[in-house]
Amino acid sequence: MKITSVILHYIQMKLKNPFTNSFSTVKDRHFIIVEAITEDGATGWGECVAFNQPWYTEETIHTCSYLLKDLLIPSIIGRQIDHPNELESIFAQVRRNPMAKSALEGALWDLYAQKRGLSLSKALGGQKKQVEAGISIGLKKNDEELYSAIDKSLTQGYKRIKLKIKPGQDISLISKVRRRYPDIAIMADANSAYTLADLDLLRELDQYDLMMIEQPLAYNDLYEHALLQKELKTKICLDESIQSAHDALQAIRFGSCRVINLKIGRVGGLSESIKILKLCEDEGVDVWCGGMIETGISRAHTIALASMKAVNLPGDISSTQNYWHRDITAPEVVVSNGYIDTPTSPGLGFDIDRDALEAFTMHKERFHA
Numbered sequence: 001m002k003i004t005s006v007i008l009h010y011i012q013m014k015l016k017n018p019f020t021n022s023f024s025t026v027k028d029r030h031f032i033i034v035e036a037i038t039e040d041g042a043t044g045w046g047e048c049v050a051f052n053q054p055w056y057t058e059e060t061i062h063t064c065s066y067l068l069k070d071l072l073i074p075s076i077i078g079r080q081i082d083h084p085n086e087l088e089s090i091f092a093q094v095r096r097n098p099m100a101k102s103a104l105e106g107a108l109w110d111l112y113a114q115k116r117g118l119s120l121s122k123a124l125g126g127q128k129k130q131v132e133a134g135i136s137i138g139l140k141k142n143d144e145e146l147y148s149a150i151d152k153s154l155t156q157g158y159k160r161i162k163l164k165i166k167p168g169q170d171i172s173l174i175s176k177v178r179r180r181y182p183d184i185a186i187m188a189d190a191n192s193a194y195t196l197a198d199l200d201l202l203r204e205l206d207q208y209d210l211m212m213i214e215q216p217l218a219y220n221d222l223y224e225h226a227l228l229q230k231e232l233k234t235k236i237c238l239d240e241s242i243q244s245a246h247d248a249l250q251a252i253r254f255g256s257c258r259v260i261n262l263k264i265g266r267v268g269g270l271s272e273s274i275k276i277l278k279l280c281e282d283e284g285v286d287v288w289c290g291g292m293i294e295t296g297i298s299r300a301h302t303i304a305l306a307s308m309k310a311v312n313l314p315g316d317i318s319s320t321q322n323y324w325h326r327d328i329t330a331p332e333v334v335v336s337n338g339y340i341d342t343p344t345s346p347g348l349g350f351d352i353d354r355d356a357l358e359a360f361t362m363h364k365e366r367f368h369a
């Protein structure tokens, strides 16, 4: 296939409710939606999931915009590309910056799947007809709000609940939730809010039967997580620390984690994600697909990835209704009894709602061969 033009749609979407974690409260989301068009007139879609500020990883929507416009789009436009795997060497001129690369790579995977008449799931090698959905619940103003969010998630059938924690809202929060809900599957995500000086506190979490604790220590650390994992019964899951298959290899070999939260954007795209899944399968490490408070486009990529056999735990793949009044894809992502059906039609399996896309668009930029 040959990409003859790319349109970047800069959009802004307001969340139904603010989402708070240890470092930030997200109220509205800016995305760059990538529309890539081939010489045959086919259209593929990708999404840049970076945040406005670099509190999660170092990338932002602005750094991604610069890289897409000045380096990544020019490197592929007008060029014959037979398989999205070829992008790894084409993008090698840019070190790191996985979210920028992933935004464009996702559109090429969509095109590649369409061209072969396959769903994205099948094009990746996915086998599951349905994927297991978990939900991520942000920090709340008080216990009542937290319990009501948990109750709602349980009614909707989510397979596991992820709770955000931070210093001052950790043992107290988890112990109360565990007392009130003795049998539910819960895990905690700290977004790097602790250090090894908090070892005693982190050890205390062992008594609450958490499925795992996600990214307790520094966003770029592997060494101290390995020391911590030796001290804990609870499995450590890494999120921010894993930005490539090589990071995943090091983390597994060092013993820094027993679980990986695989986010397509954070690791540079679907091709790199597949390498990580293969590694996890070979090494017997648990893995699930995370989300980025994203639109239906990125969710569609994530659902396709989660349909692969190596993904063995429910992901952060909540329904459209969880974050948005209106999404830019149709139909909505629906979670039913804790499952999402893997789409079977060619490509993403979701249509782009052009009216919604236009309604959220702040500006667009076009690039031609």
Ligand SMILES: O=C(O)CCC(=O)C1=CC=C[C@@H](O)[C@@H]1C(=O)O
Binding pocket: 021, 056, 136, 189, 191, 239, 290, 291, 292, 293, 294, 316, 317, 318
């Ligand atoms: O998209 C989703 O539903 C998951 C959201 C979520 O939990 C996160 C998204 C992005 C940054 C964090 O706040 C958090 C995470 O760390 O996994």
Ligand SMILES: [Mg+2]
Binding pocket: 189, 191, 214, 215, 239, 240, 261
């Ligand atoms: Mg996380």
